[in-house]
Amino acid sequence: MMQYKPLGSTGLKVSELGFGGSPLGEEFGPVEPGEAVRAVHYAIDQGINFFDVAPYYGRTLAEERLGAALQGRRHQVVLATKCGRYDVDRFDFSADRVRSSIDESLKRLRTDYVDLLQAHDIEFGDARQIVEETIPAMREIQRQGKARFIGLSGLQLRMLRSVASQAKVDTILSYCRYNLMAEHLDEMLTPFAKENGIGLINASPLHMRILTAEGAPSWHPAPDAVKEAGRKVAEACKRRGVDVTKVALRYCLNHPYVSTTLVGMARRSEVEQNLQALSYTIDPELLEEIRLIVAPVAGRIWRTGRPENYDYANANAQG
Numbered sequence: 026m027m028q029y030k031p032l033g034s035t036g037l038k039v040s041e042l043g044f045g046g047s048p049l050g051e052e053f054g055p056v057e058p059g060e061a062v063r064a065v066h067y068a069i070d071q072g073i074n075f076f077d078v079a080p081y082y083g084r085t086l087a088e089e090r091l092g093a094a095l096q097g098r099r100h101q102v103v104l105a106t107k108c109g110r111y112d113v114d115r116f117d118f119s120a121d122r123v124r125s126s127i128d129e130s131l132k133r134l135r136t137d138y139v140d141l142l143q144a145h146d147i148e149f150g151d152a153r154q155i156v157e158e159t160i161p162a163m164r165e166i167q168r169q170g171k172a173r174f175i176g177l178s179g180l181q182l183r184m185l186r187s188v189a190s191q192a193k194v195d196t197i198l199s200y201c202r203y204n205l206m207a208e209h210l211d212e213m214l215t216p217f218a219k220e221n222g223i224g225l226i227n228a229s230p231l232h233m234r235i236l237t238a239e240g241a242p243s244w245h246p247a248p249d250a251v252k253e254a255g256r257k258v259a260e261a262c263k264r265r266g267v268d269v270t271k272v273a274l275r276y277c278l279n280h281p282y283v284s285t286t287l288v289g290m291a292r293r294s295e296v297e298q299n300l301q302a303l304s305y306t307i308d309p310e311l312l313e314e315i316r317l318i319v320a321p322v323a324g325r326i327w328r329t330g331r332p333e334n335y336d337y338a339n340a341n342a343q344g
């Protein structure tokens with residue numbers, strides 16, 4: 026049975042399993058448009074109510090597809106999108122761009138408001154600009170009724186915490202920092218989020234496809250040792266007759282504070298498979314075996330964003 030959890034202090038209740046929209050933008054390979062729509066409809070029918078997307082995913086394709094799929098169903102979902110990132114290396118966190126960005130997103134999503142607007146991958150921006158310009162512009166959008174709440178997203182936890190302590194936000198989306206391969210979310214962000222009533226969204230439970238039978242996509246930024254450990258984890262699960270995705274998702278679903286675990290999906294079969302994690306319990310022996318495999322690379326991340334925003338002064342030590 027799907028559980029619904031409060032999203033921080035927003036008053037919104039979100040399904041513990043959330044729908045990550047980046048695969049709708051073909052970030053992980055081609056997706057047949059009809060299949061994408063079927064995946065979204067099936068997810069809603071099965072009780073998934075949190076959908077996350079961004080202009081960046083598929084360079085607007087993911088928003089277009091989600092908008093089309095949500096026609097007539099918009100009221101059934103909590104809809105999140107982002108602003109500030111528009112291509113691999115194209116960022117603009119200025120107030121003007123934030124304002125035009127939400128209007129463009131609303132058009133593509135075929136709605137007049139989103140539930141959550143998030144500044145996307147803030148480590149690529151200037152911390153001061155995010156605090157003094159981006160967040161105030163997002164609050165203005167909230168006052169206009171185009172977004173019900175606002176948040177931040179990114180990989181670098183120290184910066185997320187520091188920005189959120191200088192300018193109040195409603196949610197923080199962190200990715201690849203709490204799953205079978207990663208462990209720093211609770212050390213660096215969860216206590217702060219809890220104390221401040223900030224909703225925590227945990228994305229990429231499959232470590233951006235490392236924890237699947239198929240393995241990482243070619244663009245995956247993780248060091249090879251992390252990918253290799255992921256392959257071994259998948260094999261260990263297979264030997265015990267369980268798919269690695271189920272174990273990986275269940276592990277994240279067990280988190281006591283995270284409001285929703287966002288897994289990327291674009292096919293009905295993936296939604297079906299991932300829903301099975303809701304009623305699954307991980308064998309403690311398997312979890313111990315996984316811990317031993319991952320230990321040498323646990324929590325290793327990679328360089329992303331501006332060097333001054335890295336979590337670790339010596340990013341090489343970690344990535």
Ligand code: NAD
Binds near residue numbers: 047048237290295299
């Ligand atoms: P993920 O770990 O959820 O992995 C997604 C990949 O796994 C996709 O290729 C998907 O097709 C595949 N997959 C899903 N279920 C599967 C199954 N049962 N069997 C086999 N393969 C399966 O990574 P993600 O998509 O990057 O993260 C989830 C979502 O979180 C994103 O779609 C996005 O909405 C959000 N996110 C946001 C940020 C950010 O804001 N900076 C960063 C990362 C992710």
